[in-house]
Amino acid sequence: MCFPVCRAIGIPCRTVTTYSSAHDTQNSLTVDYFVNEEGETMEELNNDSIWNFHVWNEVWMDRPDLLPGDYGGWQAIDATPQELSEDMFRCGPASVAAVKQGEVLRPYDNAFVFSEVNADKVFWRYAGPTQPLKLLRKDVLG
Structure with missing residues (x-):
């Protein structure tokens, strides 16, 4: 919906489609997966995901x-944000130049957009709330 509205009011706009788009819910810049000591997936801790595709x-x-x-x-702007940004569901405008330079501390969701296209999958073993996480594997995407 954003594309025709922007174009109608004279703002240059283009659609971007990504494949294997990361959805980082904890702002860690990674997609984290947790398993217990038996190697079973702990769904209650796994909030991050990788979408087949995403469009903004x-x-x-x-x-x-x-x-x-x-x-x-x-x-980058997203008319269908899935996470809160400053207590509102919104995303952007995140500078694409800043995202390409890894400037994740820039305002307007640069870290989220950066992780959508750059996040690695990281697998952790969870042994309880008082135990440190153990890094099992990291899959570099891209």
Whole structure:
């Protein structure tokens, strides 16, 4: 819905489709999977996921609010956000230039957009609330 609205009011806009799009619910920049000591998946702890595909839009705009740096140009926006951003369901406008440079501390959901296209799958063994997690494996995506 965002694409035709932006175009109708004169904002340059394009649709972006990603495949194997990460959904990082804990802002860890990874997709985390937890298993117990027997190697069984712990569904109650597994909130992250990888979607077959995801679609959002990018709009073209200047970003003088993101100084220092040149972060104008394409900005990722998502009309179907699944996570809260500053207590509201929204996503963006995240500077695509900042995402490509790994600037995850930039405002407007740059970390979330970065993880959608760059998150690795990380597998952990969970032995209880007082025990440290044990890293089992990391699958680098992309």
